Amino acid sequence: MTFLKFAAILFIILNLTISIILVKLFRLQKKGWNFADIAFPLFAIEFYLITDKAYYHSLLPHLFLALSILAIFIASIFLWKRKDFTYARFFKLFWRAGFLVTFLIYLAMTISLFLIKK
Incomplete structure (x- = not known):
């Protein structure tokens, strides 16, 4: 369990660092x-x-559910507020907002790893 806690924090740092380096490179x-x-x-x-390793089952369906709700929310905003829907604009906004949702859920999962008593 200690290895998973270390890996979860290390993944945050490495993931952001590697993606910034790749974009600049x-x-x-x-x-x-x-x-x-x-x-x-x-x-x-x-x-x-x-x-998958820390819990009895993977929490990936919860992430998919959050991203699905985000997609419905973004599509609703495009259709009701702007009355204009383009796939390119929707996909770009969904991808960037999906990063925020995924990062926050990953951060919550990392915090919950430290709260598990084992």
Whole structure:
């Protein structure tokens, strides 16, 4: 369990560092990318790996549920407020907001690892 706590914190630091380095190294800013575009799928994979080992079952369906609610919310905003829906704009906003949701859920999972009594 101590290894999982260490790995969870290390994944946060490494994931953000590696994604920032990759964006700067390959000059992805010119294509409209930022570090969140690379870090989002990495956090989702790491979330699965850690929760699968730490808990009785993986919490990945909870992450998918949160991302599904986010997608419905973003689509609703586009349709009701703006009366305009384009897939490119929706996907870009979903990807960036999905990073925030995934990062916060990953952070909550990391904190909950430290609260487990074993």
